[in-house]
Amino acid sequence: MDRESLGQRIRALRIRHGISQAQLAFPELSDSYISLIESDKRVPAPSVIDLLAGKLNCSPTYLVSGVSEDVVDELRVTLDYAEIALQNGAPQEARARFAEVLANSDAVALPDMLHQARWGHAMALEASGDLEEAIAELRVLTAEASAEADLDHWAKVHVALSRCLRERGDISAGVEAAEDALRHLIAIGADSTDAAVHLGAALLAAFIERGDLVRARQLVEQLVERAERIGSPRARMAAYWEAASVAEIRGEYEDGVALAERALMLAHEAGSRGLSDDPRDLARLRVVYAGLLLRARPGEAARAREILAQVRGEINASSAGEIDVARCLTELARAETALDRPAEAVTLAEQALDLLGDAPRRATARALTVLGEACARQGRRERAIEVLTRAATHLEQMESSREAAQTWFDLAELLAETGAPEGPRLDAYRRALTCAGV
Numbered sequence: 004m005d006r007e008s009l010g011q012r013i014r015a016l017r018i019r020h021g022i023s024q025a026q027l028a029f030p031e032l033s034d035s036y037i038s039l040i041e042s043d044k045r046v047p048a049p050s051v052i053d054l055l056a057g058k059l060n061c062s063p064t065y066l067v068s069g070v071s072e073d074v075v076d077e078l079r080v081t082l083d084y085a086e087i088a089l090q091n092g093a094p095q096e097a098r099a100r101f102a103e104v105l106a107n108s109d110a111v112a113l114p115d116m117l118h119q120a121r122w123g124h125a126m127a128l129e130a131s132g133d134l135e136e137a138i139a140e141l142r143v144l145t146a147e148a149s150a151e152a153d154l155d156h157w158a159k160v161h162v163a164l165s166r167c168l169r170e171r172g173d174i175s176a177g178v179e180a181a182e183d184a185l186r187h188l189i190a191i192g193a194d195s196t197d198a199a200v201h202l203g204a205a206l207l208a209a210f211i212e213r214g215d216l217v218r219a220r221q222l223v224e225q226l227v228e229r230a231e232r233i234g235s236p237r238a239r240m241a242a243y244w245e246a247a248s249v250a251e252i253r254g255e256y257e258d259g260v261a262l263a264e265r266a267l268m269l270a271h272e273a274g275s276r277g278l279s280d281d282p283r284d285l286a287r288l289r290v291v292y293a294g295l296l297l298r299a300r301p302g303e304a305a306r307a308r309e310i311l312a313q314v315r316g317e318i319n320a321s322s323a324g325e326i327d328v329a330r331c332l333t334e335l336a337r338a339e340t341a342l343d344r345p346a347e348a349v350t351l352a353e354q355a356l357d358l359l360g361d362a363p364r365r366a367t368a369r370a371l372t373v374l375g376e377a378c379a380r381q382g383r384r385e386r387a388i389e390v391l392t393r394a395a396t397h398l399e400q401m402e403s404s405r406e407a408a409q410t411w412f413d414l415a416e417l418l419a420e421t422g423a424p425e426g427p428r429l430d431a432y433r434r435a436l437t438c439a440g441v
Contacts, residue, residue: 007069010043016059016066017041027058068112078104078116085123092318094130094325101127125163132325132359134171141167145180150187150198157184158198162205170326170365172400174213181206197238200230204241211248212365214408223249240269244288247295256299263292283327289314290327294334297341304341311335326366329355333370340377348377368397372410379417387417395434411435 007015017027024041025034031054039045047055049063056063062072085100101124104110110117121144128137141164150157161184169177185202188194203226210219223246230242243266250259270285293307293314315331336351352374359367371394378387391414398407415431 008043009046009067010041012066012069013037013055013059014041016061020059027055064113068109070109070112074109075113075116078107078110078113082116082119082123085120085127089123089127089130094127098124098127098131122160129163129167130325130327134167134364138164138167138171145184150184150191150193154188154193154196154198158188158201162201165205165209169209169212172365172397174209178206178209178213181209195229195233197233197235200226200234200238201241203229204238204245207245208248211245211252216249216252219249219252236269236272240266240284240288243269244291247291251295251298256295259295260292260299263288263295267292283318286314286318286331287327290331290334294337297334297337301341304338308335308338308342311338325358326364329358329366329370332358333366333373336370336373336377340373340380343380345377345380349374349381352377365398368394368410371397372413375417376413384417384420388414391417395431399434408435 017024023034024037028034028037032051036045040047040051052063052066056066059066062075064075065071068075081100081104085097085104088094088100089097101120104116104120105124110120121140125137125140125144128134128140141160144160145164148157148160161180165177165181168174168180181202185194185199185206188196188199188202193199203222207219207222207226210216210222226242227246230239234242243262247259247262247266250256250262266288267285270288289310293310296303296307296310311331311334315328315335318328318331332351332355336348336355339345339348339351352370355370356367356374359370371390375387375391375394378384378390391410395407395410395414398410411431412435415428415435418428418431
């Protein structure tokens, strides 16, 4: 059933109140202008909407949408509850409440509320680990977004789409999503903005995960320079975060630690000023920082473990999704391995894998890699070989050439240690070289 137009609604309310067009118009407007509005030949300004709503004894929201204040209030309460559930680490509950709003026929007439519900639903899907559905919803949101109308929103939805695509293993698609959005910002002259820095950071993350170090090195310097010149603390945090990842790939672990520490300082600053869009960023960054500590300073493994244990406690009561929790558990397992506690590491890595399920994801491959290392430390060589083979195969399928090459190489070394036949060992070395582009 078609909804009444704004003009039809004004006319119906005027007649119900028993007043003429001239009476409704007096003294601020003309009766001819009221006639044009009622025939939908003029769209009144917000100030006129407010004026007419007062005269017709209704709310401006009802006048524009046809939805009663009671229904609007009910939808707003549901949305608020969904947002709280997402923030409190209950993504399934948040997903259900956002879906409830989306299924309400009245929400169609409330575009701002509908948009909030769709964005929240996409984030709840991601937090629940339902990447396929999250990507589908984000593709719709990116298609409808306008950089000219809302630059920050444009960047936000494209960054989220790139992130979900990368996590699913579609790294080239993640590159394309961020690259196309950034190219559009440059075309409209919005390249010197926070939005451009955030998109640049998303693109850099995709280059890193694809193993495209040449482009990553080129972009990281531009990104940091741009962020320092025009970026907010949040944008600068994103730039230093990705710069730390580049340093890690290049084996410059101490530089990576320093960059991550700068990013953490900026993250705290953004949080204290209420500038952080995603409360999960700080926890994610601390997990990255702890991982860098493990690589740069093995002697500080206990400190890294302490940081990760604290993050684990915090994310269990936050909006962190299953992937974020699994990443924390995986790095905790890595710390336990470094502290020569392989049994604890196996337990943590298996908990991460239980959270992630069977879907091939980057987080799954990382957890398998750590599990394989811990099993090897326990002397369970056959189990380690089985798990590392799964990890390497996952990474190879997901275009993660750099990590796949390292995992195949580690597997080849483990096969050599166990005295395995030459064939499987050489095959692992060959696949490592292929993934490395040699």
